[in-house]
Amino acid sequence: MLSRAAGHGRTAPPVRLLHLGLGNFFRAHQCWYTDHAPDAGEWGYAAFSGLGRGDLTQRLDAQDGLYTLVTRAPAGDAFEVISSLSRAHGAQEHQAWLDYFRSADLRVVTLTVTEAGYLRGPDGGLDAGRTDVQADLAALRDDPSALVRTTPARLVAGLAARRAADAGPLALVPCDNVPGNGAIAGRVVLDMARLFDPGLLDWLDTSLAVVATAVDRITPRPAPDEAHHVRDATGHDDSCPVATEPFCEWVLSGSFPAGRPAWQDTGATFTDDVTPYEHRKLWLLNGGHSLLAYAGSIRGHTSVAEAVADDTCRDWLRQWWDTASRHLKQPEADLAAYQDALLDRFANPRMRHHLAQIGADGSQKLPIRILPTLRAERAQGRMPTAATLVLAAWICCLRGLGAPVSDVRAQVVVPLAGGRLRDAVPVVLRELDPSLGDDADLVVTVVRQCEQLASPTRS
Numbered sequence: 001m002l003s004r005a006a007g008h009g010r011t012a013p014p015v016r017l018l019h020l021g022l023g024n025f026f027r028a029h030q031c032w033y034t035d036h037a038p039d040a041g042e043w044g045y046a047a048f049s050g051l052g053r054g055d056l057t058q059r060l061d062a063q064d065g066l067y068t069l070v071t072r073a074p075a076g077d078a079f080e081v082i083s084s085l086s087r088a089h090g091a092q093e094h095q096a097w098l099d100y101f102r103s104a105d106l107r108v109v110t111l112t113v114t115e116a117g118y119l120r121g122p123d124g125g126l127d128a129g130r131t132d133v134q135a136d137l138a139a140l141r142d143d144p145s146a147l148v149r150t151t152p153a154r155l156v157a158g159l160a161a162r163r164a165a166d167a168g169p170l171a172l173v174p175c176d177n178v179p180g181n182g183a184i185a186g187r188v189v190l191d192m193a194r195l196f197d198p199g200l201l202d203w204l205d206t207s208l209a210v211v212a213t214a215v216d217r218i219t220p221r222p223a224p225d226e227a228h229h230v231r232d233a234t235g236h237d238d239s240c241p242v243a244t245e246p247f248c249e250w251v252l253s254g255s256f257p258a259g260r261p262a263w264q265d266t267g268a269t270f271t272d273d274v275t276p277y278e279h280r281k282l283w284l285l286n287g288g289h290s291l292l293a294y295a296g297s298i299r300g301h302t303s304v305a306e307a308v309a310d311d312t313c314r315d316w317l318r319q320w321w322d323t324a325s326r327h328l329k330q331p332e333a334d335l336a337a338y339q340d341a342l343l344d345r346f347a348n349p350r351m352r353h354h355l356a357q358i359g360a361d362g363s364q365k366l367p368i369r370i371l372p373t374l375r376a377e378r379a380q381g382r383m384p385t386a387a388t389l390v391l392a393a394w395i396c397c398l399r400g401l402g403a404p405v406s407d408v409r410a411q412v413v414v415p416l417a418g419g420r421l422r423d424a425v426p427v428v429l430r431e432l433d434p435s436l437g438d439d440a441d442l443v444v445t446v447v448r449q450c451e452q453l454a455s456p457t458r459s
């Protein structure tokens, strides 16, 4: 088993970074950037599970936070033990969570809690009517150090403890794949603080800096045989290795009032505005992923690499990229190079990135990944068939073709997609965006594409 005392990895660095959402991406991305920074010895992470990931925490804790990062290139694997995770904690260890916030050593808090973790309502702010939010609020009002479960409440409890301890300012750095992740995280924290203790707001105004980010590194859920593979290659027993691709990107915008690791020396980009990077990544990479997840799985493929080896899928992907790129700000040559590199990343035959995993939660992802381009094209009078194809393929999956449905809104969207196609399509489109269901030409196009996907031999 990996152990610092046995000489694996480096001595645990002092905890100055806190993370919520201890999962695979955090370990392949933020921990990697920190571990490779020239001042890595000064910056250690304490990371906490979001929801329901206690098992990973225990396995990491038993290995002193060490784990093997497998960098999976087409030509072969590279193995490294990552040392920047100094402590792993379960979600129930709430007193430890508060103690980190009370310490002036803590400088930065990062997040990967998925889009669903921000608990936003229709107006984009905290959905304060949810029972879990109400339960956390009641617990906090009764005792500010009581165990709370939702991300906004955990953050506000920590920040209130920090203010009480006069431990100084810090930066909050959301790293979820959501457009405007800085604004979203900042908003739900302020909404929760306002409900819990409006007296916190002035302190937050001067002491909490929220940083916006665009993040990228394809990190599939580890395969069941990853630990055997690591043992065969390195001789180490590691109960929780994680495999990722060689490519890595981290773009950040905002201030760090209490300092940060020298992430710029590991390749992170600091900029005034992450939006152009975010759009390029979400539309081309994630939009392309969604296209393959639904249309590729209907054609019988199970992984991204399999799907892009299929000429038809690759043509669809190129058409989608051409369409979406019309609405991106980067120079044409840069976008062409980005697309070529993306195709190589998708084609990496040694990554097992399952289409079923990517296809989860289409109801949440498609509005972010596909609809901005679709709306912009329709506003300019064009019918973007590469974008409508993604919607058609998703609807076919909701109707039982291709990747199995796994969606937080499955109970709503699956019934809507049933019955006669020409009735179902406008209703499902309206669920994504009320204006789409009223666009008669769009509906006709999507119905026709659904029929073609369901019966590919028909013209």
Ligand SMILES: NC(=O)c1ccc[n+]([C@@H]2O[C@H](COP(=O)([O-])OP(=O)(O)OC[C@H]3O[C@@H](n4cnc5c(N)ncnc54)[C@H](O)[C@@H]3O)[C@@H](O)[C@H]2O)c1
Pocket (backbone or CB within 6 Å): 020, 021, 022, 023, 024, 025, 026, 048, 049, 050, 051, 052, 053, 112, 113, 114, 115, 116, 117, 118, 151, 175, 176, 177, 178, 215, 216, 217, 218, 219, 220
């Ligand atoms: N995996 C990737 O390739 C990748 C790449 C870029 C960005 N991301 C971002 O990272 C996020 C996490 O991906 P991952 O691969 O680490 O997944 P993962 O399943 O390994 O980990 C997810 C983490 O989020 C927590 N979580 C899940 N739902 C939550 C909720 N409702 N509230 C609070 N916490 C919750 C879990 O407890 C866990 O700690 C994604 O949602 C995405 O936004 C992932």
Ligand SMILES: O=P(O)(O)OC[C@@H](O)[C@@H](O)[C@H](O)[C@H](O)CO
Pocket (backbone or CB within 6 Å): 177, 215, 216, 217, 218, 219, 285, 286, 289, 290, 357, 358
């Ligand atoms: O993580 P999700 O579920 O939002 O999306 C699945 C993939 O599209 C995504 O994880 C990409 O691999 C990632 O965004 C690459 O940086």
